[in-house]
Amino acid sequence: MSISVNLSDEELVDFVRKNDKESYIEVVRRYQEKLLRYVNYIIRDENQSDDIVQNTFIKAYKNLHGFNTKRKFSSWIYRIAHNEAVNIVRKKKNEISLEKNSWIGEKFAGKEDIIGDFEKKEAVKMIKLSLNRLPIKYRSPLTLFFLEEKSYEEISDILRIPKGTVGTRIGRGKGLLKKICRNQK
Amino acid sequence: MQKSKVKKNIQGSVMDKIRKDHISMRPRIYFIIGSFLFAAGLFFAIIMAVFFVNVAVFRFSGHSPFVFLCMGRPGLGPFISSVPWLSLLVSVLGMTSGLLILKRYDFSYKNNYLLIVIGLVAMVLTSGFILSTLRFNEKISEEKFLRPFYRQKYLSSGWVIGKVEDTEADFMKVVTPGGKHVSILIDEDTEFFPGEDIEVGDTVYVVGEWEGDKFKATKVTERKQGNFLRMQKEKRRSKSFF
Numbered sequence A: 001m002s003i004s005v006n007l008s009d010e011e012l013v014d015f016v017r018k019n020d021k022e023s024y025i026e027v028v029r030r031y032q033e034k035l036l037r038y039v040n041y042i043i044r045d046e047n048q049s050d051d052i053v054q055n056t057f058i059k060a061y062k063n064l065h066g067f068n069t070k071r072k073f074s075s076w077i078y079r080i081a082h083n084e085a086v087n088i089v090r091k092k093k094n095e096i097s098l099e100k101n102s103w104i105g106e107k108f109a110g111k112e113d114i115i116g117d118f119e120k121k122e123a124v125k126m127i128k129l130s131l132n133r134l135p136i137k138y139r140s141p142l143t144l145f146f147l148e149e150k151s152y153e154e155i156s157d158i159l160r161i162p163k164g165t166v167g168t169r170i171g172r173g174k175g176l177l178k179k180i181c182r183n184q185k
Numbered sequence B: 001m002q003k004s005k006v007k008k009n010i011q012g013s014v015m016d017k018i019r020k021d022h023i024s025m026r027p028r029i030y031f032i033i034g035s036f037l038f039a040a041g042l043f044f045a046i047i048m049a050v051f052f053v054n055v056a057v058f059r060f061s062g063h064s065p066f067v068f069l070c071m072g073r074p075g076l077g078p079f080i081s082s083v084p085w086l087s088l089l090v091s092v093l094g095m096t097s098g099l100l101i102l103k104r105y106d107f108s109y110k111n112n113y114l115l116i117v118i119g120l121v122a123m124v125l126t127s128g129f130i131l132s133t134l135r136f137n138e139k140i141s142e143e144k145f146l147r148p149f150y151r152q153k154y155l156s157s158g159w160v161i162g163k164v165e166d167t168e169a170d171f172m173k174v175v176t177p178g179g180k181h182v183s184i185l186i187d188e189d190t191e192f193f194p195g196e197d198i199e200v201g202d203t204v205y206v207v208g209e210w211e212g213d214k215f216k217a218t219k220v221t222e223r224k225q226g227n228f229l230r231m232q233k234e235k236r237r238s239k240s241f242f
Helices: A009-018 A021-043 A046-062 A073-092 A103-109 A118-133 A136-147 A152-159 A163-184 B002-019 B028-062 B073-082 B085-102 B113-133 B136-140 B228-237
Strands: B159-167 B171-175 B181-185 B191-193 B203-211 B214-223
Touching (some): A009 A073, A021 B002, A073 A152, A136 A152, B028 B085, B028 B136, B085 B113, B159 B181, B171 B203
Antiparallel strands (some): B171 B181
16 A cells, blocks of 8 residues: 555645655545536536546646645645636536436435435535526535535635635525525426 | 546546656746745735825825816816826726735635725825825936826916916916916906905916917916915926926
8 A cells, every 4th residue: 555545635745746746646536536526516517527627637736836735735626626617617608407417416315314414405405406507606615515515614715705705605505596496396 | 337437537647647747747936936926016016006196196286186176067178187197097007906916815815805905995095195295206206217107287278277477357477387477368258266366376277278379268266275385396397398
């Protein structure tokens, strides 16, 4: 087993920078799944998600010396992935229906029982059903909070918005989701 | 199955690029220089904004374009042409670029950005006002590259500003701070604001049109609390303008 497996994200980045670029494979291993899932929620296009995540890892590698190891690496790499995804969404603008991304439901089917809180469970269900109809402004914080289980602090760092705004957007997003669900019924 | 294939591709593709040196890490110095340039840019933008707010305030206090607004619509053109737009524009540009650079720093989103904007604008305006009260402007306005920003305009095709040297029923003689003597023609259509009690030594703002080398006044107003001393200091500075 490689030494890099036991390191924290920040220690791993430091190790890659100073000693062994080959250990970057561990960074990719740790974040590939998570980033693919997040990017897919934002752009809802599996093929493009792969390209975005690949670009994210390439950009992160190039700018690895720009990362401050006193900060959280996950927020930093999510931020890069978020920016890449948002750029694509802005370019595309056309919405893809949720039916084309039925795998989202499958992917989270086994995860629901982890979330104990009923309200959270409801929100996750609603997000999965109505994500495509939500503006990206609300889609990102809701996805990060309910599906990626990030804290307000981390979401604030990823989206570069104040913590208060994170809370407001999650609250409003939930409200919008409820409306969408009601209309669907 | 398909999922693991995709996963393998991303991982393989990224590592392949790294191993073959198709991509490489930017050196640490690149980021150090970048941070330094951003900090320098922020500093320069704020200094520029403060300096040009100071120039604008200095020029407003030397000859206030707002006096023309007392004359109503005819005063609008002279007001627009005598406002130091360039200084105001440069100070707004300085503030805007300062705020854009600030947005790159983490504290801009960890705190209320609106408060940061208000704070920065208030700081720039206050510093600009304080700077304009110092004698500093009189010294640096002599600098060749700064002269255009300090150059005051005291007469144009439709207006004249000057100190009254002589006054009669149908004319006035004024001298601009630039040292130019102008004869102002007055007739029954000339309106005085707020009254006709203009005396020798008063500073007047006149709107009208040129008739040869004389200026026919349509509206005249007196600047009660004008800083004519400062305007006279301009005389030495703005010789080239006339």
